[in-house]
Amino acid sequence: MTKEISEKKERLKTFMKQKGFKSTRQRDIIASEFLNCEDHVTAEELYKKVSRRHKDIGSTTVYRTLKLLAESGLATARVFADQLTRYEPVSEDEHHDHLICLDCGSIIEFEDPKLERLQERIASDFRFHIVDHKVEFYGYCWDCKK
Amino acid sequence: MTKEISEKKERLKTFMKQKGFKSTRQRDIIASEFLNCEDHVTAEELYKKVSRRHKDIGSTTVYRTLKLLAESGLATARVFADQLTRYEPVSEDEHHDHLICLDCGSIIEFEDPKLERLQERIASDFRFHIVDHKVEFYGYCWDCKK
DNA sequence: AAGGAAATTGAAATTCATTTTCAATATAAA
DNA sequence: TTTATATTGAAAATGAATTTCAATTTCCTT
Numbered sequence A, B: 001m002t003k004e005i006s007e008k009k010e011r012l013k014t015f016m017k018q019k020g021f022k023s024t025r026q027r028d029i030i031a032s033e034f035l036n037c038e039d040h041v042t043a044e045e046l047y048k049k050v051s052r053r054h055k056d057i058g059s060t061t062v063y064r065t066l067k068l069l070a071e072s073g074l075a076t077a078r079v080f081a082d083q084l085t086r087y088e089p090v091s092e093d094e095h096h097d098h099l100i101c102l103d104c105g106s107i108i109e110f111e112d113p114k115l116e117r118l119q120e121r122i123a124s125d126f127r128f129h130i131v132d133h134k135v136e137f138y139g140y141c142w143d144c145k146k
Numbered sequence C: 001a002a003g004g005a006a007a008t009t010g011a012a013a014t015t016c017a018t019t020t021t022c023a024a025t026a027t028a029a030a
Numbered sequence D: 001t002t003t004a005t006a007t008t009g010a011a012a013a014t015g016a017a018t019t020t021c022a023a024t025t026t027c028c029t030t
Helices: A004-020 A025-036 A043-053 A058-073 A114-123 B003-019 B023-036 B045-055 B059-071 B113-125
Strands: A075-079 A086-090 A097-101 A107-110 A128-138 B077-080 B085-089 B097-101 B105-112 B130-139
Touching: A004 A114, A025 A043, A025 B023, A043 A058, A043 A086, A058 A075, A058 A086, A097 B085, A107 B105, A114 A128, A114 B113, A114 B130, A128 B113, B003 B023, B023 B059, B023 B085, B045 B059, B059 B077, B059 B085, B085 B097, B113 B130
Parallel strands: A097 A128, B097 B130
Antiparallel strands: A075 A086, A097 A107, A128 B130, B077 B085, B097 B105
């Protein structure tokens, strides 16, 4: 287990204690499995991974734990075109957006300062106070384009 | 009924004939009601509007007709943060994006050429062939900010 | 205009992701 | 260890959207 992941698990424990939540075997297993996989997983996908080794853990608990991770700030929930809720571990660095391949489903993260500036300009143009944005580009990645 | 709307209804008829679909009383009523309301309606919302005057029209038919309108190119389906499928009439002018107020739910459309150019640059950076994008800004409109 | 194939309709059933319920169990604080 | 409270998992419920199916309607063909 990398340093980064154990730090996150530590943060989760702190958050849970602070919120009065209890730390359980299931939550520990689910959080570890989640933090180890770098994908944008759905609850169902994570449930499959987890239940390979731990048949006693139910999917409901996976759903609940992912929500908890999102509330604690360790995960971000995202919904792309397929309408499934996906979770990704939160990283220190800046806000990023996504390129999604319509063929193989791969998701590429990117970050663009121009986009942030554009957002600010649009906000002032429309006298709108923007607190969040969703920018997704759909298309075909290099491999699938061929 | 404005000229624009009757033109659209004409286009719908042409499309349907071409596709071998039949034109029915229900479809006519639903399409008219849809083209008259400028909002981003959900199937359920439109069903409520329609069934006020036409109690015999079922919600299933509204769902089906909105899909048909989208296929015919007269409507665009969009999903915002609340996960409901909303439809908007297609207008001649360019692609636009959305500002969504988290308080009152109002949806402002905007169009920005810089965003289009940015998209092209990102596509070439990542050797990605972009065919569609989704750009949504969430926040608070001027009225709700107060 | 009448007949008949094929599409459409609406109600009810189904789907599928997600949430809720609830009785049994596990946790942590006293 | 006792006790209050949170958590768990199975099953039921939810809610938007789709499918099924028998009855009806549309629109060709004569």
